[in-house]
Amino acid sequence: MTAVAGAAPTWHVVDGEGRDVSTGRPPRGPGQPSPASALAATPVPAWPLAVVSRHGRLSVAGALGPGGDRVQHLLGALDAGSPFAAHGDVETMARAAPAGRIDLPLAIVALPAGVEAAMRVEPEWLAAVDRRRTACRQHLVTAGREDDMEAALHVAMLMATGHLDPDDDTDVDAHVASGARLWLLAGAVVSALSGVDPDPFDGWARLIAAGWWPVGPSDGRLVVSASSPAFGR
Amino acid sequence: MTPAPFAGEVVDEAAAHALGEDYVRAVGKVVISHVRNELAGAAAFDEPAIALAPGPKEKWLACRIAMEEYGHHLKFQRLASELEIGDTSGGRALSVFDYQLSSWTEFVVLKALVDLAEVVLMEELLTTSYLPLRNLVVKLLPEEHFHVSFGKAHTREMVKDLTTAPLVQDAVDDLVRFTVPFFGRSVSANNETFRHWGVKHRTNDEARGEWVGRCRDFVEDELGLRFPEVDPHWNG
Numbered sequence: 282m283t284a285v286a287g288a289a290p291t292w293h294v295v296d297g298e299g300r301d302v303s304t305g306r307p308p309r310g311p312g313q314p315s316p317a318s319a320l321a322a323t324p325v326p327a328w329p330l331a332v333v334s335r336h337g338r339l340s341v342a343g344a345l346g347p348g349g350d351r352v353q354h355l356l357g358a359l360d361a362g363s364p365f366a367a368h369g370d371v372e373t374m375a376r377a378a379p380a381g382r383i384d385l386p387l388a389i390v391a392l393p394a395g396v397e398a399a400m401r402v403e404p405e406w407l408a409a410v411d412r413r414r415t416a417c418r419q420h421l422v423t424a425g426r427e428d429d430m431e432a433a434l435h436v437a438m439l440m441a442t443g444h445l446d447p448d449d450d451t452d453v454d455a456h457v458a459s460g461a462r463l464w465l466l467a468g469a470v471v472s473a474l475s476g477v478d479p480d481p482f483d484g485w486a487r488l489i490a491a492g493w494w495p496v497g498p499s500d501g502r503l504v505v506s507a508s509s510p511a512f513g514r
Numbered sequence: 515m516t517p518a519p520f521a522g523e524v525v526d527e528a529a530a531h532a533l534g535e536d537y538v539r540a541v542g543k544v545v546i547s548h549v550r551n552e553l554a555g556a557a558a559f560d561e562p563a564i565a566l567a568p569g570p571k572e573k574w575l576a577c578r579i580a581m582e583e584y585g586h587h588l589k590f591q592r593l594a595s596e597l598e599i600g601d602t603s604g605g606r607a608l609s610v611f612d613y614q615l616s617s618w619t620e621f622v623v624l625k626a627l628v629d630l631a632e633v634v635l636m637e638e639l640l641t642t643s644y645l646p647l648r649n650l651v652v653k654l655l656p657e658e659h660f661h662v663s664f665g666k667a668h669t670r671e672m673v674k675d676l677t678t679a680p681l682v683q684d685a686v687d688d689l690v691r692f693t694v695p696f697f698g699r700s701v702s703a704n705n706e707t708f709r710h711w712g713v714k715h716r717t718n719d720e721a722r723g724e725w726v727g728r729c730r731d732f733v734e735d736e737l738g739l740r741f742p743e744v745d746p747h748w749n750g
Contacts, residue, residue: 303595324591399570407570442585447578450656453664457571460578464564 290334292319292344302327316344320432326439328360341436345429351473351480352433358490359437359444359466375495375505377484379468380409388502395506396454398499399461406498413482414468417475430474437470438463448509458494458508465489520712524644527597540711541644542599543704545590551632552587554611556580559628563621572618575664579625582657593650613692619672623685625665627729631696633658634725643712666732673737683739690729690742697722700747719746 291312294302301308302325313319316332316339323330332344341356342349372387390398421430445462447455469486480486485495488505492512496504520537524530530538560580567573610628615621636658639651672678698705698718708714716724723746733741 303592324588324595396571399574402570438581438584439588441581442588445581446585450660451663453575456578456660457574460574460576460581461570463581464574464577 289314290336292316292332292334294319294323295331295333295338296327297329297331299331299333302330308333315428317346317428317432320344321428321435323436323439326443328356328440330436345433345474346426348474348476349429349433351476352437352470355469355473355486355490356437356440358487359440362444362490362492371488371493371505374484374488375503378410378495378497378503379413379465379472379481379485380406381481383498383503385498385501385503387505389505390507392454392458392494392507392510392512395494395496395504396457398496398502398504398506399457402497402499402504410468410497414471417468417471417477420475420477421471426474430471433470433474434467437466441466445508448511452510455509458506461496462489462494462508465495519710520643522643522712526646530597530644536707537711538597538599540707540713541647542594542597544639544642544708544713545594545597545647546599548590549587549594551611552583552590555628555632556583556587558611558613559615559621559624562615563618566615566618566621568618572668576621579661579664582661586654586657589650589654593646596646610692610696613689617681617685619678619681620685620689622665622668622672623682624689625661626669626732627665627686627689628693628696629658629661629665630728630732631693631725633662634721634728635697638714638716638721641715647713666736670736673739679739682737686733686737686739687742690744693725694722694744694748695750697725697748699749701749718748722746722748 291314293308293312295308296302300306302323312334313322316334319332320330320341330341332339332341340349340353342353345352371389375387376383388398418430421427441463445459445466447459449455465482465485466489469480469482469489472480472482473486488495492508494506494508496506498504520533524533524537524541530541560576560583563576564573564580567576610631613624615624633655636651636655639647640655642648642651669682673682700717700719702718705714705718709717726744726746730741733739
């Protein structure tokens with residue numbers, strides 16, 4: 282990059298090697314006016330990411346501001362995708378649901394049963410999760426952090442494009458699971474960035490990163506589903 | 515522009531630039547139209563549909579579809595970036611995206627009919643002269659086909675219900691009218707350039723006629739509803 286005295290710095294998104302993620306080359310040319318806008322403009326999924334200007338380098342956490350470290354941790358876990366091996370871990374995370382702890386009997390099911398359960402998930406509970414999502418979003422908007430939020434969601438959706446993509450483009454069940462996980466992931470990203478403590482989406486975000494689909498309370502059970510026909514084999 | 519239509523294949527962005535800026539501009543216009551329209555579709559229809567969905571399963575499917583349309587936008591954007599087209603954010607999306615989505619019924623009919631228009635345009639690009647565009651479309655078409663099949667399946671269910679069948683008919687009437695301009699004007703200098711360079715092979719009217727035929731088959735034969743009169747010629 283060429284330093285121009287007096288000019289405002291512009292920002293580029295780079296990969297772990299410092300290459301512009303769009304071109305694979307060192308950053309050049311005009312960038313974006315802020316770290317968040319640089320993240321929001323990147324068209325390519327890559328992890329890890331950083332943003333650079335002539336003044337230096339920021340991690341995703343630094344670029345997003347307060348709560349950015351939690352978003353970075355979440356997306357790092359999504360990228361790593363290491364499944365929980367122990368049933369107990371899944372249970373602990375599943376019970377820490379976004380709208381409060383759920384003490385119903387746990388049912389870990391295959392994908393078709395997960396879709397069946399999703400069709401009968403308790404509507405009041407789903408509405409409560411939706412309200413949590415909306416509250417976190419509203420908190421960020423009120424705090425003047427809409428750009429940070431859009432940047433975080435953009436990077437999350439970029440990564441989800443690959444990580445949550447159904448293997449089979451005709452498999453309706455896998456699309457349902459993927460859509461549900463996207464909805465929860467977007468909620469988790471906004472919640473993490475909002476700084477709410479404890480983070481109500483943390484447990485389920487970790488389940489999603491590990492490849493599970495936490496469905497919710499359905500027919501008197503707390504249902505956690507495989508996210509694809511092949512998951513867990 | 516050479517006198518005879520270009521009949522070759524262009525393997526990458528370097529070959530495109532070697533062929534000349536007229537070729538790059540022609541490919542660029544097609545790519546940029548998809549960059550804009552995939553994003554506009556996700557924002558105008560798919561994201562709002564998440565809130566309109568009648569149940570969790572439909573909600574999750576709408577999420578997934580919104581994600582895929584946004585993913586398509588990103589992939590076309592990357593192609594534009596590789597071709598060094600420059601800013602893709604200017605201009606406006608097509609008029610079909612002015613449609614005000616207000617119900618789940620409209621959304622599923624929209625997926626069946628409007629996404630079929632996108633399929634018709636993408637299928638034509640399976641023989642485009644610019645191979646990176648052709649290869650991208652090969653990857654994206656299965657997802658677009660899924661969106662249409664989703665729309666058709668849910669529309670078939672709704673038309674079985676006497677209370678929702680009239681709403682389906684209303685949506686068909688409105689959406690067909692909104693989608694006719696999607697294919698461009700009958701007299702189009704852009705389309706002539708696209709065909710000259712082998713980026714596309716059909717006139718706008720031929721593509722529109724293909725879409726009308728497939729939509730009519732679905733609406734009349736499968737749904738048993740009335741398909742509105744459509745003039746395959748459109749000049750704004």
